[in-house]
Amino acid sequence: MDHLIGLLLGTEQDWPRAFETLIGRIGPIRGRDGVTHRLDTTRVSIEPFNLRDKPRHDLVIDRLAYWYYHPREWLKKIALMDDVYLLNSPFTFQSMEKHAAYCAMMRLGLHVPETVLVPYKNPVDHAKWAYTAERYNRPFDLDAVAEALGYPLFMKPYDGGAWVGVSRIADSTALHAAYDQSGERLMHLQQAIEGYDVFTRSLTIGPETMVMKFRPELPMHERYAVEHDFLDATVGDEVVTISRLVNAFFRWEFNSCECLVRDGVVHPIDYANACPDVALTSLHYYFPWAMTALVRWSAFCVVTGRRPSLDLDTARYFAVADDPGLDYRGRLAAYRRIADDYLAVEEYREFCDTALPHVPALVAEWVTSQEFDDLLVDTVRGTYPPHEHDRFVAHFRGLIDLWKRETLS
Incomplete structure (x- = not known):
């Protein structure tokens, strides 16, 4: 077939x-x-x-x-x-819209920072706007909203991506400058999680999740740190559970999730990413894993005849959220069971073991080939200016060599 x-x-x-x-x-x-x-x-x-x-x-x-x-x-x-x-439902992945994702995970009891949606700064281009605004737009005090959340905070588009339009707000002056600049973009104000211990970005493809230490302040080629034990087992499992919960809830199977960990508490801050970063020049060390997961999950779906599930079945999750007999850890465990059931974790593992046992070796052989190195060089040349080509070819070759040493030894 x-x-x-x-x-x-x-x-x-x-x-x-x-x-x-x-x-x-x-x-x-x-x-x-x-x-x-x-x-x-x-x-x-x-x-x-x-x-x-x-x-x-x-x-x-x-x-x-x-x-x-x-x-x-x-x-x-x-x-x-x-x-x-x-792999991602087009009915819930509308333009990387963050708002519904925040609402859903707050409803399920996750530690999402306090968030407020504020009206447009500038009127939308619509003939009925003036009349509607005059009658129904309530005046509001932007400073009061921000003070209730507490400084510092972040202003970010409710439907944005790639950190476009995101501002860290330290005081009232910065608040009004960012709001004035937002124009016709609809914005969230969100509490900042100050003094966090680690910033994680987890990439999930089907039932496989790679949790990576993320350093957003660095250039893109340095943001993913190659570290393996930066979370303890409990926190690491919680980050994986949140990532899979988000995906199963919205019927997404190729998505990334950002969480801040502070004093053992995991705060999801961004987890509606319709086009997660899988670039060779970003993932580098983790790129072979991502390709292995994407190949195996795609093969699993078509070979086993996995059927698309367009209905969200939110009642299963809300029943867990509303169960007075469950504490936070109990809810997480119940969510994980629902998510793993949707993502067919056990069936997938058996399939990989029996039908695709050769794929890891296939990927390793390819990553060590001249063809892969040609791809790496072509990607660098298409990404960076000519005077930086040699530097970045050496940089990414070094990271791929690290993967080879740790994976193939």
Whole structure:
């Protein structure tokens, strides 16, 4: 049986080349039913589509529709009408919208910092705005809102990404300057978690999660620190649970989650990322893991005939949140069971062990090849100015060599 995996892409070239290469080398996969499955990839083009057209794809990895609406509507169509498997639901991943994600995780009892949504600074371009604003817009004291939250705080777009429009607010002057600059963008004000012990960014692909120490103050090529024991077991498990909970709740299977850990308390601060960072020049050391997870989860979904689940079934989570007999740890454990059930963790592990045992060695062989080094050099040349090419080629080769030494020894 043949399966086609579609890649809906924007400007990325590095990880798509890696993914296509690995899928091309994975070979036939024998399912539990004895059927032999063959996987292939194609890059999805953007063109007019009839709503009754039948797509060729069994699965689509979307990296574009969070901001490009035409392919987003195609994804909705193939999910609703054709049962094509999507790693991120287009019905809940609208333009990297953070607001609903904050609301949902607060409802489930996570330690999300206090957050306030403030009205637009400037009127929206709409004919009814003036009348509606005159009658219904209540005057408010921005300083009072900020003081209730407490300085310092952050102002950030309710639907933003890539840290665009995010400001750290230390006082009233900075508050009004940032609000004036926000224009027609709708903004959150959120408490800052000062004096945190560690900033984590966890990348989750299907049931696999990599928790990385993140240093946002550094340039992108240095933000992911190669450290393995920076969280104790309890906190590390909580960060993984939160990451999988978010994904299972919203039907996302390719997403990143940012948490701040202070005095053993985990505060999720950003976890609606429609297009998580998987660039070679960002992940470096962790890039082989990400490609391994993406290949294995994609293969699992198409070979086992995993069906898309568009309904959120939020009542299961809310029943846990409202159970008076559960404390915070008890709720986390219950959420983890629900999330692991949705992500088919046990079935996936068995599949990797029986149908894909060769994939880690396949990835390792490729990472040590000249072809991978060519990809690394091409990516550096496409990312950095010419005078920095030699420096960054050496930098990323060194990090990949570290992965080889630690993984292959």
